[in-house]
Amino acid sequence: MTETSAESPAPTPWQFATVVSITDETSHAKTFRLRLDRPATHLAGQHYVIRLTAPDGYTASRSYSVASAPEGSPELDFTVERLDDGEVSTFLHDVVQPGDELEVRGPIGRWFVWNGTSPALLVGGGSGVVPLAAMLRLARRTGRSDLVRLVVSVRSPEDLYYGAELPGPETTVVYTRRGPHGGTRPPGRLTAADLPLAPRRAVTAYVCGSAGFANHATDLLLDAGIAATAIRIERFGPTGPT
Amino acid sequence: MSRFTRGFTGRSRGAEASRLPPGQYDTGTTWPVLTAEPTPRLSIAAWSFAIEGLVERPISWTWEEIHALTPATYHGDIHCVTTWSKLGMTFSGVSVDTLLEIARPLADATHVLAFSHTGYTTNLPLADVTGGRAWVTWEVDGRPLPVDHGGPARLVVPHLYFWKSAKWIAGLRLLDHDEPGFWERNGYHDRGDPWLEQRYQGD
Numbered sequence: 001m002t003e004t005s006a007e008s009p010a011p012t013p014w015q016f017a018t019v020v021s022i023t024d025e026t027s028h029a030k031t032f033r034l035r036l037d038r039p040a041t042h043l044a045g046q047h048y049v050i051r052l053t054a055p056d057g058y059t060a061s062r063s064y065s066v067a068s069a070p071e072g073s074p075e076l077d078f079t080v081e082r083l084d085d086g087e088v089s090t091f092l093h094d095v096v097q098p099g100d101e102l103e104v105r106g107p108i109g110r111w112f113v114w115n116g117t118s119p120a121l122l123v124g125g126g127s128g129v130v131p132l133a134a135m136l137r138l139a140r141r142t143g144r145s146d147l148v149r150l151v152v153s154v155r156s157p158e159d160l161y162y163g164a165e166l167p168g169p170e171t172t173v174v175y176t177r178r179g180p181h182g183g184t185r186p187p188g189r190l191t192a193a194d195l196p197l198a199p200r201r202a203v204t205a206y207v208c209g210s211a212g213f214a215n216h217a218t219d220l221l222l223d224a225g226i227a228a229t230a231i232r233i234e235r236f237g238p239t240g241p242t
Numbered sequence: 243m244s245r246f247t248r249g250f251t252g253r254s255r256g257a258e259a260s261r262l263p264p265g266q267y268d269t270g271t272t273w274p275v276l277t278a279e280p281t282p283r284l285s286i287a288a289w290s291f292a293i294e295g296l297v298e299r300p301i302s303w304t305w306e307e308i309h310a311l312t313p314a315t316y317h318g319d320i321h322c323v324t325t326w327s328k329l330g331m332t333f334s335g336v337s338v339d340t341l342l343e344i345a346r347p348l349a350d351a352t353h354v355l356a357f358s359h360t361g362y363t364t365n366l367p368l369a370d371v372t373g374g375r376a377w378v379t380w381e382v383d384g385r386p387l388p389v390d391h392g393g394p395a396r397l398v399v400p401h402l403y404f405w406k407s408a409k410w411i412a413g414l415r416l417l418d419h420d421e422p423g424f425w426e427r428n429g430y431h432d433r434g435d436p437w438l439e440q441r442y443q444g445d
Contacts, residue, residue, distance in 0.1 A: 012429075012442055016245070051265075053245070054252040059265055061325055087253055087267065095249040102247065108442065110428040111278050211275035211390065218280045228280045229361070235276050 012040075012105055014051065019100045020075055025161045029127060030093055031067060031079045034102065039074035042066050043113040044134040045206065045234075048078065048106030052091060062088040065130040065208075065234075066107065067162075069137035079161055081127040112206065112234045116142060119202055121226075122150040123195070123217045125209025129161050131234060132208055136171070145170045149196045153189075153213065172196070190217060197224045208234040261319060262327050263436035269326035275390045276324060278424075282360050282389075282410055289359075289394055291341075291378060292413035298346035302413075305394070308378065311336045316377050316398055321436040323403040333387075333398045335379030338371045338414070351416040355423060356397050358410040364423035365432060366399060366406055368416065375401055378411060403434035403441070 017034035025031055044066075051061035068077040082093040096102070114120050114135040122132040129152045139148040149170055154160045155177040166173065174194050175187045185194075190213075205226055207217045214235045221231055253267075262268060292302040303311075314337040321327045347368065354371055357363045370376065380387050380395040387393035392409030399406045405425050426432050431440040439445060 012444070052247040052250040052252070054250050055246050058252040058255065060250075060252055060267060061265055063324060091247075091250055100248055101245070103245075108429055111424075215281060215390070222280060228282070231280050233278055233280065236274075 012108060014103055014105045016101045017076075017104045019096055019098050019102060021098055022096070025079055026159055028159075029079055029081045029161060031077050032092065032096070033075050033077050034104065035075045036104070039072075040107060041072065042070050042076070042107035043110070044070060044116065044138040045113040045131045046107035046109050046134075047131070048076070048104045049108065050078075050088065050092070051103045051105065052088060053103065060087045060091075062086075063108070065134070067130045067133045067137075069134055069141050071141065079127070079130045079133075112208070112232050114138070114148075114204075114206065116144065116147075118147065118204060120148045121196070121203045121205045121221075122148060123153075123190075123205060123207045123209075123221075124150070125153045125190075125213030125217070126155075126159065127161065128207075128209030128213065128234070128236070130208075132206060133162055135206065136166075139170070140168075151190070151194055151196070153194075153209070153217075190220065192220050192224055195220060195224065197221075197226070203230065205231045206234075207231060209236065211235045261329060263321055264439050266321055266325055266327040266436065269328050273328055273391065274322070274324075274326055276322065277390075277409065279360050279362060284359055284389070284394060284410060286394055290413075291395065291411065293341055293345040293416070294413060295354075295416035296348040296351040296418060297342075297416055298348060299344065301345050303341075308336060308395075309380075311340050314340065314377055316379070316400060318400055320398075320400050320404050320407070323405060323430065323434065323436075323441050327436075332381075332383050333377060333379040333400075334381040334384075335377050335395065335398075337374060338376040338378065338397075339374060341378065341414075342372060345416075347416055350418045353417045353420045355415045355417060355421050356406075356408040357412050357415060358408050359412045360410050362408055362410070362424050364406050364408050365421055365426055366402070367420070367433065370399060370402060370406075370433070371414070375399065401435070403431075403436050405430065406434050 017036045020033040023031045047063045047065045064078040067079045083089045124132045151172045153174045157180045286305045289305045294300045316333045319329045376399045379398045397408045397411045
């Protein structure tokens, strides 16, 4: 594998961010728009750590991908899936309100990032679409939708994030359990036929989703002749190295 | 930390809490898989482990040869930088001490770069992989190490964040300087001590 950068990064300090708005994406996912005290420029695909602190000093922190494109705004969107046993995600969903302050640190990660100038095949499963949405939004905002193809796999239409925004010539949605009314593809697991591969030999693939989804999607890409070195993966739970 | 989060009390701190480094939680029976590269398809027949660089005797072992060395086991906890810890694990294989006794580091060796069959790398001070603190392992909890978790063999350096415990380990290169590995070049800490929360560069 190759690296995105060789320079030593500056430390990323903790800071506070204010919750500006909370929007439902699905019945299990909300987008939190945070305004940072000290805005930093992120790369599409990077994440922040959100840290919760109890009055006795106990902390819990998790990483969440930025969903919004880098656009110099002090406001960032994070889409968080509510996991029933998730200490942080249940708190964010059930307790946090607009106006609250959250402690955050980032942006973090320079591997699962897209620079906005090279061909990219984005393959997301479920909530794995979040960092890929930042890439798609960047491509559209800069008029370079020709560079990206996004394939999202979800169980049913009710599980799709950004459903109003996603449709376009550069995107495909695959339904594994139940498709939309009038859909032509029978519901089923992602296959090689769902991946727009043929004319894009120099592509870098970005795969994000559960470990099972990531392994399956990666196998499809490898079988289709994409080099292992051209595949970047972000597996759930949280993001980053082990 | 002068401000706390409105409404947050956190989970009850159980008896295990004192075993957890700051900012970590007990993941229980689950073992998350987090890898940035495709899971490789490695065959035992083609597998090898090498020690190279600043050693008197650069050497490479096959799967059979490394299994003939004195076995060793780590029993204890592991800590991932993404904030999960997994308690009471057992990894079996061979101690890095045993391997280095055979390869014999030169006096000017100060660091190692661990490298994997995938091309993944991670850097460690030599002192962090000696003295009974690092293993090359092929069994976890009595079973062959699953490929998603680094099988057929991974490095285990449990006193550091687990990205230092390189999956699909192929060898150690001894150096007279510190040379950042994959995650370290991508923003993560060069040493990664969980008790000091050395998560990112600059921590």
